[in-house]
Amino acid sequence: MYGDTGMKLVQHAKRTQSLAHLPPYQTELVRAVTREVRDLDKDVSELLEPFQGSFDPSADQAVATTLLVNHLSMRRNKRCLLAYHRTRTEKLEELVWNGADVVDLSGQQVRADGATTTSSLSPQEEEYVRQYSDLLAAYKGQWTDIDLTGSLEPPRDLFIDVRVLKDAGEIQTEYGAITLTKNSQFYVRQGDVERLIAQGYLQKLSG
C-alpha cells in the first residue's frame, strides 16, 4: 500500500534518534519513496487527461476520491522523506558541534575486508557537513579567547597529564610549542588540548 515504504524510512529515523552514531543512509528506500511519488503523479496526470483542465469534483466523485487518495499519499511520502532527512541533518549538526569532521563521519562504517570503506552519509550529507563545519568555524573565529565548542564542565585542574595515542604533530601553546609523538606523555594546560582529546589523539590520565 502507498506510504508503507515511507513509513519504513520514518522507523529508521526513530531508531536514529536514540543512537549515538549515524546509521548508513537508506539510499534504496529513499529512491523507492521518490519513485512512488513519481508514479502517483503520473496516475494523477492520466486521470485528469480526458477532462482537459475542466474537472468538476462534484460531477465525478469516483475520480475526485482517487485524486484525493493519490494526493494524500504523495503528501504523506513528502512528509516521511523530509522527516527522515531532517532527523539525520540534526544529528549531523550535533556531531559537528561535538567536534566530528567529515572524515570521521564518512569513515564510520568499515567493511569487513577492510579495504573498501563505505560512507554512512549520502554525498549530499557529506557536502552539508563540510559546509556546516566551515560555517561553524567562521562563527567561532569571531571569538579568539573563548572556545564555543569547548567542554562545559568547569575544569578541576588547569593542567593535566595526557598520553599521546596518535601522532598529532606540533601544537602551539602559551608555553611554547610541543611535538606530540605517539606514546609520549605531557603535562599540559587542559584548554590547549581539549580538542585533541575529543578527537582521540590524546588520552587524559587521571592524576
Place this chain on the structure above:
Amino acid sequence: MSYYDVDAILTDGEKVPCTFELEVPYLGHLNNAPSQVLKPGTPLTLPLWLAELLALASSGDSSPPLTLNIPPCLGTAVLSALKADPRAVPLRDQSVHLYGVGVRMLDLFDEKELSEVLRRTWTVRAGDVGLHARKADEGGLGGQQEEFLRGLEEWERKLFRRAHEGVKGAKEWTERVKK
C-alpha cells in the same frame, strides 16, 4: 506537534477500521485487490493519514467517501478493562501509540466516556511510571515491574525515560557537590 515530528508521523501511520461508501474503479489496491472495483460498503483498515481526511472530504452536498470507526484498541472491551484497573492492561499490546490515536479519535468523535477513561488511565499509570523510574536503579520492584514496563506505550515510555534521566541526573549532581 511538529510537521517533522517522527512520533507524530508514526502515530499518523496507525491503522483504523473504516467503511468505504463509494464505488471507485481505481482504488481496489486499498482493499489489496488492485484489479477489482472498490465497492460501497467494503470494510477497510487504513492509516490515519488517509482515513481521517477521506472521512471529512465531501464535495457539495454529497456524503464523504468513507466512514471512520473507533479502532479496537479503544473499543468497549479495552475501555472496560481500563475502567476496572488501568494498571493491569499492557497498553502497548493494544497500540504502541494508544494515547496518540485516542487524541486523534477524540478530535473526530464526541466520546465523553473515552476521554474520561483515557484521562484517568494516564494519571493513574503516570504515577506508577514515576515510581518505577525512581526505583529502576535500585533493583526495581521485582518481576511485576518488568511486566508493567513492557506494557508501556510510547507516551508513557517517553515519560519513563525522562523521569529516569531526572533521577539519575539529580543523583550525579548531589554526588559532585559532595566532592
